[in-house]
Each structure stands twice: as C-alpha cells, then as structure tokens.
Amino acid sequence: MKSDDRPHDVAALGDEAQAESTFAALATPLVDEALAHNASIHADATPESLHQLRVALRRLRSLWWAYRPLLDKAENTRQRALYRFLADAAGRTRDWDILLELLAGKSDGSGESANVRDVPASLREARERALATSRETLINADIRNVLHDALASTSKELNTAPERHALRKFAAKRVRIAEKSLRKRMRKALRAKRADYAVLHDVRKSGKRVRYLIEFFGPVLADAGHGRTLRRLKNMQQCFGELNDVIASVALLRDNMNLFASEDEAREALAFLKGRRKERQCEAVRLLQKA
Template sequence: MADTVREIERKYEVPDGGRLPDLTGAAGVADVVDQGTATLDATYYDTADQRLAAHGVTLRRRTGGGDAGWHLKLPAGPDARDEIRAPLSDTLPAELAALVRSRVRDAALVPLVRLLSERDVRHLVDADGALLAELSADRVTARRLTPEPGEPVRWTEVEVELAPGGDPALLDALESHLTRGGVRRAAAASKLARALAETADPAGAGERAGAKAGAGEGAAAGATAGDTVLAYVRAQLAAVVALDPAVRLEAPDSVHRMRVATRRLRSAFRSFRKVLDRAATDPLADELKWLAGELGIDRDREVLTARLEERLRGLPDELRAGPVAARLGAWARERRGGTRDRLLGVLDGDRYLALLNALDALSAEPPLRPAATRPPEDVLVEAVERDYRRLAALVTTALAAPPGQDRDLAMHEARKGAKRARYAAEAARPALGRPAKAFADLMTGLQELLGDHQDSCVARRALRELAEQAQAAGESAFAFGVMYGREEALAARREAELPALWAEASREKHRGALRRRPGRPASRR
C-alpha cells in the first residue's frame, strides 16, 4: 500500500571547498543534532522522451536510508511536492504506475539516471527538542543510463526539509543564514533535473520532452484569436492530465476540478467554432461529455449528500423525529457503492487514454479555421456575444415558463447556458482584459443562482425517496418533509430573484465594454 507525504524543502548549492554555516540560534533553532551518514542508491525512471521530467515529476527506486522503496514525487506548489511511497520491489508497483499513466500513456518506463548520494543528516530542533527541519548535505554522483551509459558527474548540495506541520516561514529565516554563509539556492528543482542537464543527451530527449510539455500546457495568448483559444485549450488539457493522479489519490476537490476542466474544454470547442474546425472538435466534445459524466457520478453524490446533511443540521432537535441521521447515512453509503471502482476503471480504460491522445494531437496540430488568424478582439467578442444571445433565449424561456417541472427544466438549461457564456469570457480574458473578467463575474453570479435552484430540485427528489424509505421501515418521515418544504421555499426565492439578476447581467453596458478596447477599433461584425 502506498503512503503519501507532503514534502516542503529547498535545495542549495555549496561552493567548492565551502562549509555550511552553524545554524544554532537561527530562527528558533536551539541545537543541531548529528544523525549520521547514509548511502542512498536511486534509479530514476521515465519515458525515453522524458515525459515525467518535463512536468516536474520524478519516479525512483531507492535503497538505503530509512525510507527505501519506490518514490513518486508530484508538484504541489512552491517548494512543495507530494511524495507517494511504496515498498521496495523489483518492479514498479501497480498503484504508482496508475498515478503516472495520464502523462506516460502507452510509452515504456525505462531506467534513465542512477544517483549515488553520501548523505550527512542533521536535525534542527527547538529548545524542547522538537524537530523543526532536517538538513542534509549530499555528495552526489550521477550517471545517465539511457540511451547509453554516460560519464558520471559529481556535485554537493544541501537540502532543508521542513518538519511535518511546520511553518514554511522557517525556511525563509534559515535561508537568510545560509546565504550569508555563502550557500546559494540551487538552479535545478531536483537532483534528477540537474543530472539531466549535466549529462550528455545525444538523442535530444530533453528537447522532445520540452516540446511535449509545451504542447500540453500551451504558450501565453498571442496576437491572433487562434493563439488565445489554443492557450486556453492547452491549459485545460494540462489541468486534466495533472489532476488525474489527484483524483486517484482522492485529494479534496480533485474530481470537481477535473470535471470543470473537461467542461471548459468542451465549452471552448462549442464557443469558438469559428477558430477550431468542428469536424475535428465535435467527436472530442462528445468524449469529453462522457468523461464529465463519469466524473460527475461521484461528485454529484458528494454535493447532494453534503447539502442534505447541512439541511439536517439546520433542523431543531424537536423536528428530528426518528433515526433521521442514520437513515440519511445509510442512503448515502448505498448510493456510493461501486462508484469509486467505476471511476478508477474509467481512468484505467482505453477510451480515456484515447481521448487524452486525441487531445494531444489536436493541441500539436490544431484544426484552425480562417478566423484563427484574425485579431482576438474581433473573433472572441463575437463568440462571447453569440453565447450571450443563446443564454438570453434560455432565460426568457425560463421566466415565461409556468411554475413546476417546466420552469425547473428551463432554469436548468439556462444554468448550462450561463456556464458556457462564463467559460467563453474567461477564455477571452487574456485578449479582452477587465471587461471580460467583469462579464465572466456576472455570468458566475447568474450560474450560481440557477445552480442553487437546480440543486434544490435534485435535493427534493432525494428527500421524497428518503421519506418513502422511512415510511416503508415504519419510521417517521416528518423531518424529511420539513426539509423538503424548506428546499421548496428556497427554490421559490431563487425564482423570484432571477428577473432582477438577469436585468443587471443583460445590461448593454457590460457587453459594450467588451467591444470598446483602448487603442483598438470597434468590433467589425
């Protein structure tokens, strides 16, 4: 079974002949305790074109020290990485192989670099003897293994790793003492990155990896509509790939964020059909809809359960007749059954892998239409306004619908339209600036109101089901009826609030601001 550890550390270079300064008394360090020397032998694995290294991911098999085994390190923010550890074995554990699949795809993992380190370890402790940070001085020998064994390179570096739960500000304070002693921050983010930079690369793998990383993440929006749209598409694709391991590890909010990235991709294909040829993007949009649906099974259940639990907590004790909490808990567990395994099956399946590969291919060779070469201010404003007009028709239908199921369905369709208009404005923001952000914010407010209404509709259906189950078991259904009534009243309030919010969101000044770009001519339509 793999374990995950959040690692917050900084690396430093020590000049030839240099010595580490004494950190006793620095930043609350009362003592520096020698922990002895360890010999570490690590082999790093990657694809031949270094797909993991290109995204700051490292995978190694290491012996020696107190944590021998397989280690996968994933970026987790400034100075931070999540290290997933699995027991030592001859072959890569299946759980780690799954975590790199979105980046590796069908390519083989090969031994890339071998690192031998003589590590002197010291603990920095406070006056009570509690560990603040671990300081390690490593004498490193690195040798490239692929495509052919190369000559070794050697260097000395220092790592300062924060103790679990420690304050990252400690690293800043320690760094000031280290730099005054002649130690400087390392240029490379990891030992592997330095080894790859300093060893021969006759096959040009590094260049290929960099090209692939660029294809996934995209450059900043540029001078044309195509530049802006592709930058957005590539950013969402990079998000899907990066969130894949987080979803597998059940990181908080990861399913929701991955689902949003798939929806933004699909929305971009719909909104910017004058930039990207729909003959190529429509099949991908269909597959993205499928993936979002699979991701949504777990996410929708979590959101609904959380809403019902919140409503139950809001009931006075005297209204909680019967085993209401137990009934809700059993219902939630029953709904969860099998959904986790199903989602992992999707992520491990060929259909998902084919979708990632197809999105990569579109990113590398985009099916651009003639409008892609036009200024983004023209093309993107047109796209946002087109989505707005579509939304206006949906909201008009919702406002005119009679109360009940017809209005509920119409408001749900309007919610989807608001989301699409919001995503289009967000994609256009690099080119259109603050007006696009302001318009996206308006659409977000509209989407949230309509979303709360839809969530209330779903909650009422669930509460009816819970009431029926309670009655069948001879329990009181009173509490579920009260919760139903409160949800019904909330939905009515949202319906009453919609006209005023729509009147504000649809004011001409907001769309007019999109067209009026300083120093630019008005949009040509």
C-alpha cells in the same frame, strides 16, 4: 488543486495574434488541470477533487464550442460529447456527495443541524459504489491519452487550415453569440412557469459558457464591461448551481428510496429536499428579475 478561473494571458500573444495559433495556449492548461484532478481522484476521491475534475472538463467543452466554427463539425461534436461523458462519470459520484451533504445538514426540528451520522449507512455505501464505477469509467476511458490526442489533433487541424482569423475579432464574435443565447434563455425563464426547472437549468448552462469564454478571451476583449459581467455571472452560477444541486438530489433520492430503513424516513428526507428546492428556486427567479 482548484481550477484557475483567472483570464489566460492571451494578451501576451500580441495584437496580431491568430485564433488558430492561440488554441493550444488556451487548451493545454485545461488539459493539465483535468489530468491532475483525475490523478487525485484515484489517490483520494474527495468531493472537491470530483467537482474540480468536472469543472475542468466543462471548461474544455466550452473551449471546443468556442472554436466550433473553425473545426470539422462532426469531429468537434464528438469531442464535446466525450468531455460531457467524462464529466458525467465524475458527476455521478459528486451527485451522491451533494445528497449526503444536504441530508447531513437537515434540521432535526430543534433548530440544530443533524449530525452526519444520521445519514443512513446504506446511502454512504451507495456513494462508494458510485465512486468505484466512476473510477473504472475514467480508467477505461484512458483519459490521459484521450485528452492529449484531442489537443494534438485539434491543434493540427487549426494550424494547417488555409484561412486565418484575428484572435480579437474571433473572440469578440463568439462571446457576443454566447451572450445573446444567455439573454434569450433568461427571457424564456422569466416567462415560464415557476416550476419549470429545465429552463432555469438552460440559463445556468448558458451563463457558464459566457463566463468561461470571457475568462478565456478576456485580455483581448475590447469591452471593459466584461469585468462587471463576469462578476454578475459568478453570482448567478452560485445561485443556480445550488438550485441544480438540490434538483439533482431530489431525483437521486427518488431513485433510491429503497435504501432507507423505512418508507416514512425516505419520505421525510424527500420532503426536506423539496423544501430546499423551493427556496433555491425562488432565489433563482428573484436573481433573474434583478438582472
């Protein structure tokens, strides 16, 4: 089951729709999606199922960010921190999957890709240990009840609030704020040194937030240009996501150099990943310059 990145049908709620009463219609499909992916992880933890769970939880975090002005600040912060914690739990195994995929595709010098069997078994064993930890964390977190309770309590808070906000106006304002933050981070990244991965990562996070908000509220946003923005953000996410994958893999490999049979083998793998990181970074910078 892949994440549904189509705009939610909030337009069906009418021109007089209120932001408060629309929240549950937006959040419920995301909660259901996260729980479905969580269930599939316990049955068969494929790299895709782990990735899709993390995406669903990130989308939930972005939705709670969108509604932050209408919610209790401390509770909203706690909820978003919880989604990040759960996403990170799935992400730890996903990071191993990415590292293994990158190393399995390493060129052996003859122009041919190395076979997955060339990846040390100790790395695959480490991935399985990470998976066991991820599963245990998600089980202990009681994710089903956690997400349903969060949905119920937030919906109640919004629906019992004394003030009401027009959905169209509320959505447009939140998207504008997210877009302004993205432009600011893009300018900072272009001014930064080429090796400043942190600012590029900030661009990636801001871009995802804008994309998710447009997908949430797209049908009620008056600006027809959001369709073009969405396509541009998807391209950016692809490029910056690949860069982030390599950066995470470099960090993970550095922390686990002892899993290789020899120091030379570990250094060779690290050098390969650094080369990939440089390539991806140059692509990300070129994309920013064209934006």
